[in-house]
Amino acid sequence: MPKPWTLILLGALIIWKEISFRKVMKKAIEINSSSLKADAWHHRSDAITSVAAFIGISIALLAGKGYENADDWAALFASGFILYNSYKIFRPALGEIMDEHLYxxxxxxxxxxxxxxxxxxxxxxxxxxxxxxxxxxxxxxxxxxxxxxxxxxxxxxxxxxxxxxxxxxxxxxxxxxxxxx
Missing domain, CATH: 3.30.70.1350 (Cation efflux protein, cytoplasmic domain)
Structure with a gap:
């Protein structure tokens, strides 16, 4: 079973990563930087995967015996989000490199x-x-x-x-x- 104190760490990490996303995205929009936007989405991705872990661990702790693998299912969900986020970051950068008409x-x-x-x-x-x-x-x-x-x-x-x-x-x-x- 996961330890309950991990929820405190995950909660703090979620808040920190969401604040980081908002600050970096604000600057990225201000200076129109696609690399900063990608970095901002990296922070958001960390926050969302941490939310998934928080939910998985919470289910495992609240439901008890037999639900120990809830955290594993949350990790599986998080990996799907990471793949989606990778596409979201990669696609605009590819368009710029390939001179796609974007403007x-x-x-x-x-x-x-x-x-x-x-x-x-x-x-x-x-x-x-x-x-x-x-x-x-x-x-x-x-x-x-x-x-x-x-x-x-x-x-x-x-x-x-x-x-x-x-x-x-x-x-x-x-x-x-x-x-x-």
Missing amino acids: DDLVEIIRNESKNVSGIIDTEKCFIRKAGMRYHVELHAIVDGDISVRKGHDLAHRLQDTLHSQIPELGNIFIHIEPYT
Whole structure:
């Protein structure tokens, strides 16, 4: 039979791990870090598996003889949660590595900000990749097809400067100028 004092330790651990999850997740969202989000979910996973152990040990202690393996069943449940949590952590990271199109909201913001720049008629393609804490952008901007190369070049730089000032989390911005026809 498990010892009753293990419930006290598990209770303290559950509270500590849930507090850790909330603090780390808050910071992860604040700085948009997928690695910190993964670490936060690791804390949550520890808390949930500890809850499962708490329940299993409680059943074993309260029900008595014949229920000693309740803790084993709780561990089996916890292992299933660990597998689910592994997928939840791994899937977004895999999407970033494979350049999966994950940033529709940011694309919309970039397109709207681009149209506010005088001389930019519209945008075409917009590709975003995340590296570290920054988003790198490749954007096709549509401009008047009759302007000079110099004016198109200046528009591209003005657009880059505007996007950097309006969306600080952007890193490199590659602008391709397309003529409006």
